[in-house]
Amino acid sequence: MSSTKHFMEISQEIIASEYHKKIKDAFEVFDHEANNTVDVREIGTIIRSLGCCPSEGELHDLIAEVEEEEPTGYIRFEKFLPVMTEVLLERRYRPIPEDTLLRAFEVLDPSKRGFLTKEELIKYMTEEGEPFSQEEMEEMLSAAIDPESNSIHYKDYIAMMVVDDS
Amino acid sequence: MGSGTSNQRHFAFQNAEKAFRAAALIQRWYRRYVARLEMRRHCTWRIFQSIEYAGQQDQVKLHDFFSYLVEHFTPSSNHERDFLNRVFTEERFPQDAEMEKFSDYKSIEVPDNYTGPRLSFPLLPDHAAALVEAFRRKQQLHARYVLNLLHETRKHLEQLPNITRVSTCYSEEVTVCGDLHGQLDDLIFIFYKNGLPSPERAYVFNGDFVDRGKDSVEILMVLFAFMLVYPKEFHLNRGNHEDHMVNLRYGFTKEVMHKYKTHGKKILKTLQDVFCWLPLATLVDEKVLILHGGVSDMTDLELLAKLDRHKIVSTLRRKTRKENGKQATKEKATPPSGAGRPTPWFLPQTRSLPASPLRLGASGAPRAGRSSSIPCSCPADAKEPARRARRSVDLELDRCRRQAGLPVSPAQGEPLLCTPEADSEAEEPPEPTQEEWKQVVDILWSDPMTQDGCKANTIRGGGCYFGPNVTEQLLQKYNLQFLIRSHECKPEGYEFCHSRKVLTIFSASNYYEVGSNRGAYVKLGPALTPYIVQYQANEATHTLTMRQRISRVEEAALRSLREKLFAHSSDLLGEFKKHDADKTGFITLSDWAEAVESVLRLGLPWRMLRPQLVRSSTDNTLEYRSWLEDLAKEQLSHENIQSSLLETLYQNRSNLETIFRIIDSDHSGFISLDEFRQTWKLFSSHMNVDITDDCICDLARSIDFNKDGHIDINEFLEAFRLVEQSCPEGEASDCRQATSTTDGGCSKPGTH
Numbered sequence: 001m002s003s004t005k006h007f008m009e010i011s012q013e014i015i016a017s018e019y020h021k022k023i024k025d026a027f028e029v030f031d032h033e034a035n036n037t038v039d040v041r042e043i044g045t046i047i048r049s050l051g052c053c054p055s056e057g058e059l060h061d062l063i064a065e066v067e068e069e070e071p072t073g074y075i076r077f078e079k080f081l082p083v084m085t086e087v088l089l090e091r092r093y094r095p096i097p098e099d100t101l102l103r104a105f106e107v108l109d110p111s112k113r114g115f116l117t118k119e120e121l122i123k124y125m126t127e128e129g130e131p132f133s134q135e136e137m138e139e140m141l142s143a144a145i146d147p148e149s150n151s152i153h154y155k156d157y158i159a160m161m162v163v164d165d166s
Numbered sequence: 167m168g169s170g171t172s173n174q175r176h177f178a179f180q181n182a183e184k185a186f187r188a189a190a191l192i193q194r195w196y197r198r199y200v201a202r203l204e205m206r207r208h209c210t211w212r213i214f215q216s217i218e219y220a221g222q223q224d225q226v227k228l229h230d231f232f233s234y235l236v237e238h239f240t241p242s243s244n245h246e247r248d249f250l251n252r253v254f255t256e257e258r259f260p261q262d263a264e265m266e267k268f269s270d271y272k273s274i275e276v277p278d279n280y281t282g283p284r285l286s287f288p289l290l291p292d293h294a295a296a297l298v299e300a301f302r303r304k305q306q307l308h309a310r311y312v313l314n315l316l317h318e319t320r321k322h323l324e325q326l327p328n329i330t331r332v333s334t335c336y337s338e339e340v341t342v343c344g345d346l347h348g349q350l351d352d353l354i355f356i357f358y359k360n361g362l363p364s365p366e367r368a369y370v371f372n373g374d375f376v377d378r379g380k381d382s383v384e385i386l387m388v389l390f391a392f393m394l395v396y397p398k399e400f401h402l403n404r405g406n407h408e409d410h411m412v413n414l415r416y417g418f419t420k421e422v423m424h425k426y427k428t429h430g431k432k433i434l435k436t437l438q439d440v441f442c443w444l445p446l447a448t449l450v451d452e453k454v455l456i457l458h459g460g461v462s463d464m465t466d467l468e469l470l471a472k473l474d475r476h477k478i479v480s481t482l483r484r485k486t487r488k489e490n491g492k493q494a495t496k497e498k499a500t501p502p503s504g505a506g507r508p509t510p511w512f513l514p515q516t517r518s519l520p521a522s523p524l525r526l527g528a529s530g531a532p533r534a535g536r537s538s539s540i541p542c543s544c545p546a547d548a549k550e551p552a553r554r555a556r557r558s559v560d561l562e563l564d565r566c567r568r569q570a571g572l573p574v575s576p577a578q579g580e581p582l583l584c585t586p587e588a589d590s591e592a593e594e595p596p597e598p599t600q601e602e603w604k605q606v607v608d609i610l611w612s613d614p615m616t617q618d619g620c621k622a623n624t625i626r627g628g629g630c631y632f633g634p635n636v637t638e639q640l641l642q643k644y645n646l647q648f649l650i651r652s653h654e655c656k657p658e659g660y661e662f663c664h665s666r667k668v669l670t671i672f673s674a675s676n677y678y679e680v681g682s683n684r685g686a687y688v689k690l691g692p693a694l695t696p697y698i699v700q701y702q703a704n705e706a707t708h709t710l711t712m713r714q715r716i717s718r719v720e721e722a723a724l725r726s727l728r729e730k731l732f733a734h735s736s737d738l739l740g741e742f743k744k745h746d747a748d749k750t751g752f753i754t755l756s757d758w759a760e761a762v763e764s765v766l767r768l769g770l771p772w773r774m775l776r777p778q779l780v781r782s783s784t785d786n787t788l789e790y791r792s793w794l795e796d797l798a799k800e801q802l803s804h805e806n807i808q809s810s811l812l813e814t815l816y817q818n819r820s821n822l823e824t825i826f827r828i829i830d831s832d833h834s835g836f837i838s839l840d841e842f843r844q845t846w847k848l849f850s851s852h853m854n855v856d857i858t859d860d861c862i863c864d865l866a867r868s869i870d871f872n873k874d875g876h877i878d879i880n881e882f883l884e885a886f887r888l889v890e891q892s893c894p895e896g897e898a899s900d901c902r903q904a905t906s907t908t909d910g911g912c913s914k915p916g917t918h
Contacts, residue, residue, distance in 0.1 A: 018756060025759075025771035029208045033616050048201030049774070055194045096195045107188035129190030140196060161199060 012089070019088045020081065026050050027077055036077040040067065043075055047084065052093040056130040062087070098162055105154035115151040207716050209774050211657065213723040214678040216768040217730065271313035274429065285311040285391075287318055294391040295362055301384040302354055309429035312387065316436045319390040322397060323443035328475050329467065330401045330448040332368060334692040340368045340450055343687045344652030344671040345405065348379025348421070351703040352675055352685050353388060359701065360687065363392045363400050370448050372652045372671065373405020373458035373610070377416035379674065383425055386437075404444035404475075405458040405652070406610040406628070410434065411480040423835065442476045446609060453647040453694055460612030460651050460668075461640050462630045463620040466605060473602040481607045481628060613654055614668050634664040641667060647694060659686025659700045675702045679722035724778055730766060731779075732797045737765045742790040752787040755780065836876040 026046050030038040038046065043066070044059050054062065066079045087093065108124055109116055116124075118141065125132045125140065132140070143161075144152040276284075283300035285293060285307075297307070307315075332340055341360055346353055363369050371389055376382035392400045406412060413419045413434075422437075423430040447457040447470065455467075598606075611629025618633040637649060648667045655677045661670045675685030681702075689697045731738065741764060743749075745757035753761070758780065759772035780788055 021756060021759070022773050025773040026205070028769075029205065029212060029771045029774060035617065044197070045201040045204045048198045049205035053194055053198045055190060056197075095198065096191060101192065101195055104188040104191040107184050108192075124185070124189045125193060128186050129188075129193050132193060132196075136196075136200070139200070 016085055016089065019085050022050060023081055023084050023088075024077070027080060031077070037074040038077075038080075040071070040073055040075050043080075047087075047093075050084070050088065051095065052087060053095045054093040058093060098158060101158055102155065105158070109154070114155065115149070115153045118145055118150045118152070121145075121152055203716055205774060206720055207657075209771060210682075210716070210720045210723040212770055213727050213768075213775075214682065215655075216770060217726055218678075270432075271310050271317060274308075274310040274313065276308050276310050280308055282306055282308055283311070284308075285315060287314065287394075289318075289391055289394045291364075291395050294388070294395045297391050298354065298357060298362075298388055301350060301381070301388065306425060307384075307387055309426050309433065312383070312426070312433055313429070313436060315387060315390055315394075316433070316440055318394055320436075320440050320443055322394055323440065323445075324476075326443075326445050327471065328446045328473065329471050330370075330403075330445045331452075332370065332401060332448055332450045334451055334690065334694070336365075336368075336398070338366060338691060340370060340690045341687055342370045342372060342456055342650055342671060342690065344372050344673040344685075345374035345655070346371070346379070346385055347374055347407070347674045347677065348376055348382035348385060348418070349674045349677075349703070350379070350381035350384050352673055352701075353385055355685075355701055355703045356673065356687055359699065360689075363396050365396065365399055368399040368401070370401045370403065370450075370456055372448075372456055372650070373403045374407045374652060375402075375405070376418040377407045377413060379417075380421065382418045382421055401448050402444055403448055403456060403458055404441065404446055404610065406481060408441040408444055409480045410438045410441065438479070442479055444475075446470060446475055446606060450690060451692075451694060452645070454650060454690060455644075455646050455648075456650040457609045458651060459608070459610045459629055459653045460614055460632055461636060461649070462608040462612055462632055463636045463639065464604070465608055465640060467644055469602065470605050470609070473598065473605070475606070477598040478603060478606050481603075481610055611653075614651075614663050614670075616663065634667070637664045637667050648696075650688065650696075655683055656686075657683045659684040660688065660698050669696055671698075679719045681716075682719045682722075720778070724775075727770075727775070728779070728797060728800060730768075731762070732800070734765050735794050735798060738762065739790070739794060741765050746790070751791060752789055755786050755788060758788050758790070836878055839875050839877060842877050 026049055027036075027038060028034075030042040030046060040063060043063055047054065047059065047062065062083065063075070066075050066083050068074075068076070068079075105116070106112065108120070121141070121144070122137060126134075126137055144157050146153060282305040283297050285297070300307075334340060341356075343356060357363075361367050369392070375385050375389060379385075389400075389402060393402060407416065407418070410419070419434060422434055426433055447455060447467075449455055608629050611623060611626055612632055613623060613626070613629070614637070615631040615633055618635040620630050620632050620636050623629045623631050640646070641648070648669065650669045650671060652671055652673075654670055654672065655674070656670055656672050659672055659675065662668070663670070669688065671686055671688050672683075673685045673687055675683060677683055684700045684702045686698055686700045689699070691697070738761065741761040742753055742758075745753045745761060755776060756773075759776060762772050763770070780793065
């Protein structure tokens with residue numbers, strides 16, 4: 001019994017140490033001064049590129065955990081590492097599977113046309129959920145909208161993005 | 167019915183909630199997608215930057231190499247000594263009389279069939295505009311006009327102070343542009359979008375006009391022409407690339423020799439002088455300071471204004487001009503190995519690279535694995551070979567002097583000691599002091615950092631990193647509002663830092679690769695509020711989405727990276743084997759990342775890059791030999807050349823190129839097989855590379871395609887590019903025979 005437990009602990013350790021290296025690499029990309037700090041505004045990017053998919057709200061909670069008592073605008077690696085390791089070990093904020101994403105679009109398209117108009121997309125993305133900024137909206141439109149029909153055929157869109165992502 | 171409407175309401179509420187949640191899910195997913203693109207973009211940037219800076223570090227390594235030669239290499243034959251002398255012969259900075267000869271253009275005839283632009287002096291605004299148009303149509307300016315223009319330029323620059331003063335009273339607006347690096351398209355675009363220079367439209371170009379891009383000559387011609395036409399409104403600052411030593415390495419020298427085969431050397435010599443006369447900084451309304459690199463905590467504008475900027479020939483070495491045959495160099499410390507006699511010219515006289523007062527901050531070396539070995543102190547005792555090398559240098563110098571008809575140095579027979587500073591009492595003003603030189607290096611090479619303080623810029627090998635407090639200190643001391651500088655490529659073409667007190671402006675768009683970055687320029691009106699205009703001089707990029715743009719640039723970065731990986735194949739194999747004690751042929755991906763970083767030392771986030779570089783198997787392991795083979799297949803086109811030798815040469819090609827250009831002192835573009843072998847032998851012993859003479863012979867002969875005993879440098883280096891290099895068809899079989907290592911009997915050194 002104890003040897004199994006021991007084995008499990010060691011595996012955890014190995015996995016954790018693997019995660020440490022991954023987290024360190026991702027962190028260092030934004031550590032412009034090589035002093036183990038990153039701008040708090042980059043934390044979202046770092047967390048997401050490590051495979052997590054938190055909502056904005058969840059992100060804010062996470063940032064609160066890793067911030068200094070007196071927020072400096074910078075996050076230190078020493079605080080970030082243990083929190084992020086836990087997140088990875090617990091497999092929190094899992095990415096969204098393709099079919100779930102598809103169903104979400106279908107909710108916004110109740111008449112099942114297979115597409116959303118540009119206006120509809122803009123309305124949903126900027127007024128519902130955790131609204132996009134104008135920049136985010138423009139960027140999404142540039143890739144998503146089929147200029148001839150001025151609409152987004154979401155099934156194709158998803159397929160394209162998913163391939164790109166892998 | 168009551169329950170009906172409440173049902174309806176409930177239903178509506180549920181639908182609304184579902185829509186809300188669906189939207190939130192899509193947004194959440196999209197933001198992750200964008201974040202991953204961001205990460206890729208940053209990684210790509212890091213790749214380019216670290217390769218670029220590693221190249222700059224190579225320059226440092228080159229200094230190491232030559233130091234090594236001076237200290238350890240004993241020529242074992244006359245032949246070798248002669249060769250060494252050639253490498254070590256002090257490059258003579260032309261005396262004024264000679265200078266006239268070099269910039270003599272009147273004797274150059276322009277053929278009747280020349281259809282390019284013609285210049286007559288004094289230049290008129292129309293001429294300058296016509297010049298831009300001619301270059302836009304890809305015409306080339308004849309050497310005679312080039313030299314004429316340079317001659318006039320120098321005359322003009324000599325009158326200018328070190329720090330140019332500009333006022334927005336006269337021209338309503340001042341446009342400041344950053345690095346152009348030979349990218350003529352960007353300059354043309356700026357003039358197109360912002361307007362040509364005029365009395366109402368002042369311009370300041372903040373250095374680094376040349377190197378890397380392919381039209382450095384044309385850029386200089388345009389800039390100098392406008393400066394002559396509008397001397398009050400058109401201003402230039404010197405950058406760290408306005409320096410013939412740097413040009414040797416980064417392409418400008420090559421470009422000039424290629425475009426001007428007959429008169430290129432003259433042009434280069436003249437430019438050497440012109441560069442030294444460029445002003446060091448510009449001050450707008452006494453409030454905005456514009457200079458190329460940055461500042462240090464020791465920056466002293468009064469000193470900078472006073473010093474003789476013309477004496478600072480190159481910021482890479484504190485070379486002094488030799489006036490009247492004197493070779494006095496002012497040395498604060500007198501290293502026992504003797505500093506009075508000319509040290510090999512490419513070595514900094516102080517035997518150390520410029521550095522500001524060292525206060526290595528908490529983080530020490532800026533990036534992991536990026537420590538450059540800066541030669542810091544000179545050897546404790548004068549080694550015999552060093553003395554001998556210097557002795558032969560003296561002899562060589564005397565020979566040159568005799569050839570030129572100048573008085574032979576009276577110093578023959580004098581001990582190898584520092585000449586007393588009493589020499590400086592002669593007519594000539596004092597040589598640049600260590601202090602003066604450092605001031606100039608600091609403003610041309612420094613970069614801002616976010617931490618407070620001031621520490622040596624070990625990545626560049628010159629200048630320092632300066633923090634917000636240094637900026638603040640300087641602004642207060644001289645009652646300035648903010649600083650404009652260039653020197654660093656920024657994705658958006660510009661960047662504010664130090665609470666908007668420092669503005670970096672960079673005008674070479676697509677610097678690393680098409681789509682890599684925008685260029686920008688900044689306009690200042692009387693209120694001195696910076697107004698920034700961005701652009702990207704390539705239409706193709708506009709139509710791409712962010713995703714596509716990033717992919718393109720990323721591909722280019724990855725290609726460069728794979729090149730580098732290939733160049734280190736043997737080392738990588740060794741490192742991989744260390745992680746594979748059981749000799750299974752497999753290593754984990756984590757081991758891969760560690761091994762690659764320990765060999766390449768680029769400080770890159772390998773685990774983030776891994777998916778783009780390695781096709782992993784399902785169990786997260788890598789069969790490393792086939793991975794290395796795949797890399798090689800991509801890079802190698804000449805399969806017959808021994809891959810390890812090729813690899814080593816490839817790894818060192820930047821250094822090799824620089825060395826070759828130094829050896830090819832007449833800029834002919836050729837070196838003899840012998841010289842090639844000598845060079846390689848010296849270089850490989852320094853690098854501890856195990857290459858036999860036979861292999862070198864074979865390689866040399868295989869490259870000498872027309873078998874005339876000479877190697878065309880450019881072709882040799884082209885062999886290492888990714889473009890397929892194939893022998894001319896008829897000689898294909900000949901080539902292959904020459905490369906076969908079973909071919910015995912290479913010629914011994916000294917015979918031909």
